[in-house]
Amino acid sequence: MRVMAQMSMIMNLDKCIGCHTCSVTCKQVWTNRTGVEYAWFNNVETRPGIGYPREYENQEKWKGGWVRNKRGRLQLKAGGRLKKLSQIFNNPNLPQIDDYYEPWTYDYDMLTTAPAGTQSPVARPKSLLTGQNMDIKWSGNWDDNLGGSQETAALDPILATMSEHVKMEFEETFMFYLPRICEHCLNPACVAACPSGAMYKREEDGIVLVDEDGCRGWRMCVSACPYKKVYFNHKTGKAEKCTLCYPLIEQGKPTICSETCVGRLRYLGLMLYDADAVLAAASIENDQDLLDAQRACFLDPFDPAVIAAAKAEGMADDWIEAAQNSPIYKLISEYEIALPLHPEYRTMPMVWYIPPLSPVVDVVSNSGSDGEDARTLFAAIDKLRIPVEYLAGLFSAGDVVPVELSLRKLAAMRAYMRDINLGNEPDERIPNAVGMTGETITAMYRLLAIAKYEDRYVIPKAHVETARELEELGCSLDTDGGPGMGGPGAAGHSGPFGNTVGMPLGATVDNYNEMTGRSGTNSSSATAPTTPGRINLLNWNGGGVPEGMFPPVADAGSPA
């Protein structure tokens, strides 16, 4: 047993309203640069729909992820090592930029500089690739809210696998939102496909990253990722991907997408897993057994044997404690309501989802029945094959049982908690019907519905005392065009951490704390007067009132 920790995310799809705040804030932080205008490390898709890039789930077309070969061994779907290398001059499975969309801007200048005339000036769309006028025909979110789905939804690979025909007529369809980031897989196909060995999984927290200095632009990772979450920066010629905001995670703070999620539907925490068991689990024969195989890789953080093994691996006590308090562990292993996205790709993804009950509730409510009654909901879950089969196509390789189980637990929670909220006697038969108790279902309700910040995000800080302390002067991401371009103190410019003096600092936990300490009012050294009676406003960040700015307030009662 080799215990490793994985920083993982779970999204509660019932609460996603499709507002795209996560996508926008992520873009502002990570991909607002030339070369990755078209890239969305976080995107929100309407399902049923064809997603972004178009039809990315159709692995017969894109050859992403792994397959089990005839000898029972795992192999990249696009082929073995020699085949990959032979295709290095032209990757036949690489999506074109038009499969994402051609990035554009608008000719805003025209609105203010156009000469006076009879027509109102318009800002025409201009391609960011050619600079010419363009007709916008597709973008990352073209089928939002089923817009135009009558034409495009037929390309949704999940619909193609379903036994029943799904009508796309507006009145009869169903929909929900699926926010997606990099899955930070336990068995990442992108890492396995990188010819240069520049992609890696971090030992400490399992975050999958690209070493921008080592990347040589062979583009194999882009096509190998079945979720299409590695992007090719067409300006720098390097691969870029979701970093799980590791500079924030390292200081115990949630990612940008989680922090800004208005629905508060994202959970972050550790999962302990047995790294030695991953390969065997990912190589299991039947696609539908992959979910259970992956669950079996996870380790119980309360098991003394696991704790001892984790300590033997050098895991710190606060990390083990964080793993015990992890909302991820509760949702995946205790309540068993979270499910992985497309386990059949055999990458062992680590961003899981709580499937949405709302398509079922909507149908029940629209038919005039009680959408919060346990029996009605249970019956509806059994009867409404279409949403359940669709969800199974996404989250359990087509096996409806885990999806039904998860939905029944959500339905039971609704019904049980309604009685409590209305002051009725809680009906213990409802949780018992889904194998839970009133106590656990109340705890689950607190985690899902109340969803306190500190319950959603249990993120232990990275241990800097084990890292090379504050030695990181300069950051490989800071290069012109790189993701950290214009980062903290780049070439004397002001960065997100405020103006700095001296050398540019890397975006790491140690530096962040150092910088905030320097500019905050709570630090005595920052604004404390060097000369009595003076105050150094240059180091004041505008928050709070620095000591010494005003004369001390006279004691109450004493004459002014």
Add this chain to the structure above:
Amino acid sequence: MTAWDFLLWVAFPYAATGVFVVGHLLRYRYDQFGWTSRSSQTYENRLLRWGSPMFHYGILMVIGGHIVGLFIPKEWLEFFGVTEHMYHLGATWLGSFAAALTVTGLAILIYRRRLTKRVLLVTTVMDKVMYVFLAGTIAFGTTATVLYQIFGGGYDYRGSISPWIRSLYSLQPDPALMSDVPFFFQLHVLTATTLFLLWPFTRLVHVFSAPLGYLVRPYVVYRSRDNPRGAGSRAPRRGWEKSERPVQRARR
């Protein structure tokens, strides 16, 4: 032997070799981020799908042929029973095939680069300079082969050009060997030398990161935060190292 001979066949090749070696070392040391093939496949693939593999496989064969022709002395091959006639036939036919592949591929690539707007706009000045010398080298080499080897009587460059190159790298340069070489071979050698001079400053550096290690490394790569090659951990710039005890410095 004139001063020109000395300049062209001794000084220039040595200068180019020096720039080639030192340029690569410096670029590798200071510009890892810029060390990439800078693929434009995401912009356009219809032409690239044919042009790129044709060019690359062709040029690899061409390089192989040049190594055999230039660096393996005639006598060695004859020792193994490869006669001048056999060599000539092999080099001409295999070489012509490789050249056809390379030239067609390069023609497609240049056509694509010029006429696809998206690709043209990301082409740098250095790319264009490089294309001129790359295409020139290949064009003159092909012309020489067609003129002298296929339609001419066959020129034995293994008696002049090859010993000249070996004389350079054994540090006993003999420019006289190159004086009477046919014109297009001379031109080919000069453009190639210029290309080597430019090489470290172009995207051609990607040749030296051919990822052969991929064949033997484990599929999933793990790295630690502590690892100096971990995230964002470029080594400190010179003069900005943290002050530390000599013992620690030695250990790292």
